[in-house]
Amino acid sequence: MYTFTQRLKIITYVLMGLGLIGLTIGFLNAPSTVAEAQAMVADAHGGHGRDHGGDHAAAGHPDDHTDAGHADDHAGNHAGESTHADDHGDAHGEHLLHQLQNKPWAALYVAAFFFFMIALGTLAFYAIQRAAQAGWPILLYRVMEGITAYLVPGSIIIYVFLVLTGLHANHLFVWMDAETVAHDEIIQGKVGYLNVPFFLLRAAIYLIGWNLYRYLSRRLSLAQDNALVGDIRNHKLNFRISAGFLVFFFVTESMMSWDWIMSLDPHWFSTLFGWYVLASMLVTAVTVIALIAIYLKSKGYLPKVNNSHLHDLAKFMFGFSVFWTYLWFSQFMLIWYSNIPEEVTYFLTRIDDYNLPFFGMIAMNFLFPLLILMSSDYKRSNWIIVMAGIVIVLGHYIDIYNMIMPAAVGDQWFIGWAEIGGFLFFAGLFMFVVFRAISKAPLEASGDPFVGESERFVY
Amino acid sequence: MSSKIVNAVYDDDDTLLHAVKDVKKAEYRIEEVFTPFPVHGLDHAMGLASTRLAITAFMYGILGFSIAITMINYIMIVDWPMNIGGKPSFSFMENLPAFVPVIFEMTIFFAAHLMVITFYLRSRLWPFKKAENPLPETTDDKFLMQIALSGDEKVLINLLKKTGAIEVSIHKNQDA
Numbered sequence: 051m052y053t054f055t056q057r058l059k060i061i062t063y064v065l066m067g068l069g070l071i072g073l074t075i076g077f078l079n080a081p082s083t084v085a086e087a088q089a090m091v092a093d094a095h096g097g098h099g100r101d102h103g104g105d106h107a108a109a110g111h112p113d114d115h116t117d118a119g120h121a122d123d124h125a126g127n128h129a130g131e132s133t134h135a136d137d138h139g140d141a142h143g144e145h146l147l148h149q150l151q152n153k154p155w156a157a158l159y160v161a162a163f164f165f166f167m168i169a170l171g172t173l174a175f176y177a178i179q180r181a182a183q184a185g186w187p188i189l190l191y192r193v194m195e196g197i198t199a200y201l202v203p204g205s206i207i208i209y210v211f212l213v214l215t216g217l218h219a220n221h222l223f224v225w226m227d228a229e230t231v232a233h234d235e236i237i238q239g240k241v242g243y244l245n246v247p248f249f250l251l252r253a254a255i256y257l258i259g260w261n262l263y264r265y266l267s268r269r270l271s272l273a274q275d276n277a278l279v280g281d282i283r284n285h286k287l288n289f290r291i292s293a294g295f296l297v298f299f300f301v302t303e304s305m306m307s308w309d310w311i312m313s314l315d316p317h318w319f320s321t322l323f324g325w326y327v328l329a330s331m332l333v334t335a336v337t338v339i340a341l342i343a344i345y346l347k348s349k350g351y352l353p354k355v356n357n358s359h360l361h362d363l364a365k366f367m368f369g370f371s372v373f374w375t376y377l378w379f380s381q382f383m384l385i386w387y388s389n390i391p392e393e394v395t396y397f398l399t400r401i402d403d404y405n406l407p408f409f410g411m412i413a414m415n416f417l418f419p420l421l422i423l424m425s426s427d428y429k430r431s432n433w434i435i436v437m438a439g440i441v442i443v444l445g446h447y448i449d450i451y452n453m454i455m456p457a458a459v460g461d462q463w464f465i466g467w468a469e470i471g472g473f474l475f476f477a478g479l480f481m482f483v484v485f486r487a488i489s490k491a492p493l494e495a496s497g498d499p500f501v502g503e504s505e506r507f508v509y
Numbered sequence: 510m511s512s513k514i515v516n517a518v519y520d521d522d523d524t525l526l527h528a529v530k531d532v533k534k535a536e537y538r539i540e541e542v543f544t545p546f547p548v549h550g551l552d553h554a555m556g557l558a559s560t561r562l563a564i565t566a567f568m569y570g571i572l573g574f575s576i577a578i579t580m581i582n583y584i585m586i587v588d589w590p591m592n593i594g595g596k597p598s599f600s601f602m603e604n605l606p607a608f609v610p611v612i613f614e615m616t617i618f619f620a621a622h623l624m625v626i627t628f629y630l631r632s633r634l635w636p637f638k639k640a641e642n643p644l645p646e647t648t649d650d651k652f653l654m655q656i657a658l659s660g661d662e663k664v665l666i667n668l669l670k671k672t673g674a675i676e677v678s679i680h681k682n683q684d685a
Contacts, residue, residue, distance in 0.1 A: 383606045387594055426563065508550065 065478025072471015171335030199487030414445030573619025
């Protein structure tokens with residue numbers, strides 16, 4: 051049994067405390083009037099509060115301004131087409147205000163989703179191992195179950211956030227704003243799917259389904275430990291519900307990514323977006339499993355986990371990193387090649403306004419893991435897995451940041467109090483929940499029929 | 510090298526694997542093992558040095574990567590710039606996304622083919638080569654272990670029988 055040490059507990063409290071302070075400062079610093087917003091931008095960038103029209107003309111879209119598609123890369127664009135053209139100064143100021151008001155909310159959302167995604171990805175990875183009746187990961191099941199324990203608090207936080215958004219506490223999702231929809235024919239065509247009650251209903255269905263599987267599977271896993279020798283009914287039932295869960299998961303995960311992320315840019319669409327988010331989810335999840343397993347091993351737990359198990363996890367880190375890149379590039383190249391204004395604006399805003407995080411993430415999520423994790427020997431070395439793991443986790447945080455921020459704050463991004471605070475708060479909460487859950491059950495799933503196979507596992 | 514070799518035939522891969530470990534433990538020199546399919550963990554049990562094929566694959570991949578870049582830059586930018594989809598046709602970097610699939614495929618092509626050729630050369634395999642396996646059944650359902658005979662041959666034969674060999678025979682070493 052693992053004991054959640056007082057020292058680690060204090061660390062998680064400190065992280066949560068610092069995070070809360072950061073978030074509070076972030077929310078307090080958000081401007082409440084147009085004049086404040088303009089003053090903030092003028093201060094921060096020294097007259098950098100530049101004209102959006104000029105920006106887009108340079109990017110090859112001079113007609114962007116009269117285009118209905120303008121709303122799509124600028125959340126909270128309450129100005130209709132006509133007012134935008136006539137009254138540019140005011141509309142621009144108001145637009146800026148909405149972006150800066152969105153910023154702490156978006157930062158909170160990025161961090162909340164990112165850590166929720168780790169738990170969800172781990173749950174999917176765990177279900178795949180169960181459904182495949184894999185022999186190698188049995189010794190790591192309790193680590194995975196510990197990580198998926200974060201699913202419950204993570205789901206509650208995300209759901210509360212979505213309800214608040216639905217109640218117009220923030221303006222992250224433009225399609226929730228009746229006035230914008232009234233001036234936007236494209237969003238009007240999607241109202242049947244993108245409306246607040248249905249949106250919240252779908253979110254509830256996904257979250258309840260995932261949490262239900264997590265609850266049942268964990269219970270069966272613990273019950274199997276106490277079962278009589280040769281009685282594998284719990285194991286068999288777990289296998290069946292895992293297979294069923296995977297069907298439910300892959301459909302709902304895709305819909306979740308459209309709802310929670312893709313609909314931030316309601317004009318834009320990508321058919322492989324669900325896969326893309328899934329790849330990000332799985333690679334981060336496997337990385338976190340490896341990091342926690344190495345941490346526990348360094349404290350003298352998990353004595354039977356050998357470097358072949360870690361080698362397998364590192365192979366998954368490597369493989370899913372390449373898989374992520376494949377999907378990222380497939381999405382990028384098709385949109386870049388066809389160059390349809392409605393679609394390409396998604397990448398134009400990212401390349402123009404988010405150049406460093408956008409391309410930096412390719413280096414962190416692809417080039418670095420590709421080169422460092424290619425060698426078989428490196429995959430068996432703890433410190434290389436840890437180093438690559440930290441880069442991958444941060445890289446995928448930036449990936450989520452790139453998915454959410456451009457729609458929420460446009461070019462007004464910077465890593466400030468709210469971003470760092472959000473990350474620290476959720477990191478602390480995540481660690482607290484995960485290590486507490488790990489400490490609640492024996493670290494070895496000794497009743498599993500495949501446990502012997504996992505113990506003897508040699509690559 | 511000893512003048513005599515012992516051939517032990519097995520009919521199960523698990524038995525063979527355990528036999529290899531036992532023979533190794535008794536400090537005999539295993540010359541070669543013939544199997545109809547790759548047996549997982551056999552290279553470990555025999556104490557073979559790990560393969561360097563992966564390193565060559567990496568180098569071949571880099572070679573393919575470089576050739577692909579040179580080739581596509583020459584074809585699409587230098588020699589005959591083509592305007593496809595209105596993309597700027599005089600710049601390699603601005604067209605890079607369109608070239609990535611080609612570069613990727615060429616990298617894989619070079620790595621895979623050259624790696625297979627390297628493997629054949631290293632294993633001394635070429636067309637019309639005469640088979641080296643002493644027993645044709647090792648390409649069907651039998652496993653054969655060749656051991657250099659040292660010391661008392663009865664002890665070795667007993668050991669092999671005990672490990673589950675279905676047939677043990679002693680031959681003159683052709684190479685010696």
